[in-house]
Amino acid sequence: MPISMRIAFFIAVILLHVFIYFILFKNISASPMIKHLGKFIVFVNFFCIIIFLKLYHMQMNPILYTILSSTLGIFWISLSVAFLVFIIAMCIRFGFGYFTLYQLQPKILLIAWCVIGILVSLSFYLNAKKPSVVEQTIEIENLKQSLNVVLLTDLHIDVLMDKRKVAKLVQQSNELKPDIIILGGDIVDNYYPIVQESVKELGGLKAKYGTFYVLGNHEYYYDTYTILRALNNLGITTLINQNIVLRNLGINIAGVADLAGQRGTFKQSVLAPNIIKTLESSYERFPTIFISHQPKIIKYFNGENVSLVLSGHTHGGQIFPFHFLVMIEQPFLQGLHSFHHGNKDSQIYISKGAGWWGMPMRLFDTREISFLHLIPKQ
Incomplete structure (x- = not known):
């Protein structure tokens, strides 16, 4: 700052x-x-x-x-x-x-x-309270088969989000037997050597077709490259302005670097967000799931082939009435929304997050593990 x-x-x-x-x-x-x-x-x-x-x-x-x-x-x-x-x-x-x-x-x-x-x-x-499992059915055009996706965001692994709490979140997510797990940023919120035992619990996440991770703004405050290497070593696929084509599922999974990368020394690095680069290797006939920690990434869209954006960051406001301040910066607070960009219509789902930032307090708001049922659009 x-x-x-x-x-x-x-x-x-x-x-x-x-x-x-x-x-x-x-x-x-x-x-x-x-x-x-x-x-x-x-x-x-x-x-x-x-x-x-x-x-x-x-x-x-x-x-x-x-x-x-x-x-x-x-x-x-x-x-x-x-x-x-x-x-x-x-x-x-x-x-x-x-x-x-x-x-x-x-x-x-x-x-x-x-x-x-x-x-x-x-x-x-x-x-x-234990995070609620919030289920949401989302219709995706040109999707070949139904998919169950767990979206985990904003764990903020730190002093209070310790190894035991992370293990419980991993267990709760695995019990849903998801096809794909998405870690939507702000997962780590301290220097890796301090929280490494807690972070290693994420290696226990089990999804049929893999676990994918994108950076949140808080990871930029610490040893970002160390965090990325550690998650890769746990078998988690990190997506930094990258796209993976899952041909067996007929779907693109794209992950963009966080908007925090537009500032300071990061803006000239590989950690600066780049939507064009993120989507350049996607297969146009497949629907694209685009992961961005901050929902306001959609303000930079201009007709890209994106079916669904998955985000976090807002915490659902965390403490009322902070919700209103969040809405000044972000286009939506939580849940599923449709938006128009260029000549395209897309959807965005925003998770309230499974953790918290700073104070272990939430008011008129609860933590959530998002369980998304993606189905072909009729």
């Missing part, structure tokens, strides 16, 4: 914490002690966020990681509730007068903090 963006982010987080203090703490009590306690809590939360973002790429104790990362989720939930309280307070202020607001404010703030406590607890619970 450029230094200017880091400074802007830092200032924004400071100002939003100040907003949380003024809305949720300043008027909850006339006691100076309560107000000072509020300042302390807000400062500690801000400080923990900064420390987490600084140490995020390092090896960290799981308990410390959980505490520090959770402050991000607590901040986001508290900010959302603070905005709601602000709107309610303004409505009471202009509708019934300041005296009414003064009388009701302590009760409103007490309710607000109860809501925050409930939502934070709920977010931990939802994230801890």
Whole structure:
């Protein structure tokens, strides 16, 4: 991230914490002690966020990681509730007068903090639940035979997504007996030597016609080439602007490098995304399954022979209402959608992901293993 963006982010987080203090703490009590306690809590939360973002790429104790990362989720939930309280307070202020607001404010703030406590607890619970198997039937034109595809994205293998959790995801995927397994990026989220034991569990994935992997944006933060070699050594086919023709199935499997490769030193390397190169060896009479970590790759399409795009990245929003910010950057949030490009119509399926980023929290959202039933279009 450029230094200017880091400074802007830092200032924004400071100002939003100040907003949380003024809305949720300043008027909850006339006691100076309560107000000072509020300042302390807000400062500690801000400080923990900064420390987490600084140490995020390092090896960290799981308990410390959980505490520090959770402050991000607590901040986001508290900010959302603070905005709601602000709107309610303004409505009471202009509708019934300041005296009414003064009388009701302590009760409103007490309710607000109860809501925050409930939502934070709920977010931990939802994230801890076993990923749901989300099944989706998709019609593909010119497909020779039906195929069952497991789409696993956004595992973010790190301190908390450890060997035991990865093994459970592998077992859950294998129980579906898929024809093909797709690893749709952001699978590894730390330096390989730190997470190698967890990553090796992916070697246990079993699919009739193979497992295929594409890079996500997070793999670009680390030893990217080492990660690619390690996955290849596990028998997983890595696709970096490449296409494989499965003639026995009558289908192309294409995988593009992530859009993160457009930045910095990567943009002149083989890890820069290239749609033309990705599709150049595809067989035009076969339908093409195009794997891209980020859904917004479809904005770069212009009439290519692509039947279905498989993506992740969005996490389904992970913590409501972050969903709305995701929609600013990405064309869709989750699920199956149709889109038009050039003179072609294609489909895209976006998985909410089987893991999480940062805080082990999800709110009004759940983890998923996508089980796609591809069938010939009638």
